[in-house]
Amino acid sequence: MGSFRIEGGHRLQGEITPQGAKNEALQILCAVLLTSEPVTVHNIPDIVDVNKLIAILEDLGVKIQKKGKGSYTFRSDDINMDYLQSDAFKADGRSLRGSIMLVGPLLARFGQGYIPKPGGDKIGRRRLDTHFEGFIKLGASFRYNKEEHFYGVEAKKLKGTDMLLDEASVTGTANIVMAAVLAEGTTTIYNAACEPYLQQLCKMLNRMGARITGVGSNLLTIEGVESLGGTEHRMLPDMIEIGSWIGLAAMTQSELTIKDVSWDDLGLIPTTFRKLGITLERRDDDIHIPAHTDGYEIQNYIDGSILTIADAPWPGLTPDLLSILLVVATQARGEVLIHQKMFESRLFFVDKLLDMGAKVILCDPHRATVIGHNFQSTLKATTMVSPDIRAGVSLLIAALSAKGTSTIHNIEQIDRGYEAIDTRLQAIGARITRV
Known part of the structure; x- marks a missing residue:
């Protein structure tokens, strides 16, 4: 210690x-999983939580190239989904609360997402219901292993829907948005979080080819697309x-x-x-x-x-x-x-x-x-x-x-x-x- x-x-x-903003970085880095094309991100902070997430991405098979201080290029064209069931992932994911935001993009692109109960600060209850209720409304099936505290969602194809979030959760909104961008049809999210960092995520996804409107408000409308491309992004x-x-x-x-x-x-x-x-x-x-x-x-x-x-x-x-x-x-x-x-x-x-x-x-x-x-x-x-x-x-x-x-x-x-x-x-x- x-x-x-x-x-x-x-x-x-x-x-x-x-x-660079820690809370933005955790969202943006998970979003690189939504495309097989290169995504370059600047102003990434060199801090423990962000470096843990980068290490998890690398273990997932993301190709990572450091361009300079705080600048990296990520390419998710050969993802190892078996890693999600490994003991190593269960240990790594549990040590980082932001790892929950891996689930949305993995579910959207690969039809499955898994996560151990995340850790983080000991500041009180930080429930995950908003995340998984959103995935279920998009058509995913949910399962939970109580012995290992391991969550999973699976879907052959997500389908757009209307939803009212029970709380304006920042990470919950980010996770659902990342799932909805590749869903079939239109999704509306009411009582969505609208922090600047979430706005940054939506703007980046739009540059990648997503169709998100209402950015900056608590009502987001997302028209699903077939696929997303690469982009370049600088964090606040x-x-x-x-x-x-x-x-x-x-x-x-x-x-x-x-x-x-x-x-x-x-x-x-x-x-x-x-x-x-x-x-x-x-x-x-x-x-x-x-x-x-x-x-x-x-x-x-x-x-x-x-x-x-x-x-x-x-x-x-x-x-x-x-x-x-x-x-x-x-x-x-x-x-x-x-x-x-x-x-x-x-x-x-x-x-x-x-x-x-x-x-x-x-x-x-x-x-x-x-x-x-x-x-x-x-x-x-x-x-x-x-x-x-x-x-x-x-x-x-x-x-x-x-x-x-x-x-x-x-x-x-x-x-x-x-x-x-x-x-x-x-x-x-x-x-x-x-x-």
Whole structure:
């Protein structure tokens, strides 16, 4: 188990460029299975979860050629479907939640898709019903091996249909879209997720020859086609990493510039940080955060009541940033209620902030009230364990703002979602060492 040793209490300075989007990469890489022609993808982040998926694709028989940093060409013209029944796949697929999105394209092109129950962050229940209910509505038969926790869907030919999703699941929508593009007839998906990364997937599929309309809305219409061709695609910057660097700048009272953020795809993220009193300046496609040497003050509602920050399906606020926003609020002037609606275990890292001296009341598994210190008392350095990707980075930000030396164990969780985070932070002056 790896660790970070962090000497906190130092201001940072400079520019940082966000990596390619992790959540987009997991969708796009699965989509290469939909065609036998080459698909070239740029700005792929070099992180554990993405590299695991690339390794699974290679074991499936996908020919992979690295073109340069973050750029790969994939060709799925000789797929080994027997690998899906192997013990190796059952182990590899179980270690990566994003592997669930292999099922849709495999089902569409080869008539069968299998997956072990995926793992991932321990942040609460993340059910798979939406995925498989969608496949069943498209005409697939479903089976589940309870002993091995192994799922399977099979169909001679998928047929388009109308469906209303029971939740606006991003991965569920992506999986169903990838299955429907090669189905016979027309499919409509209502209550579809519409995140920028899903829009990116739909745009890429359309360039490959798919016929998807309604992109960016919660009603997608997909006219099935016989086959798809190759294409070239560039992934967006990772909005969660962008939010992480905004929070880091505020907590360490540092002047930072975040480069090439794709402002138009950030949704409510800049607005939400501004509600916490953080100044963000738009400079072309960059975000400049000045040093908040006088702190930052949380805005109450117009009637004076306490601000609530809650997650919601896009275009609402992404749940992946609530841990960061909670940590940032610990040094604000004022109070805020953080309401994590989607996952019931994601706020449990708060006990580690309490050890550092933060004033946080955990109301229940979904809600926490934060009373800001206004930098009148700094957080205390401590030793802690990273429970998941986002909480791990939140604790890292807290440690960089704290006086003294902190240690974070289980940093493999952080490496799953953030590329070379220690060396990139060192480049802007952070005192962080990988042990």
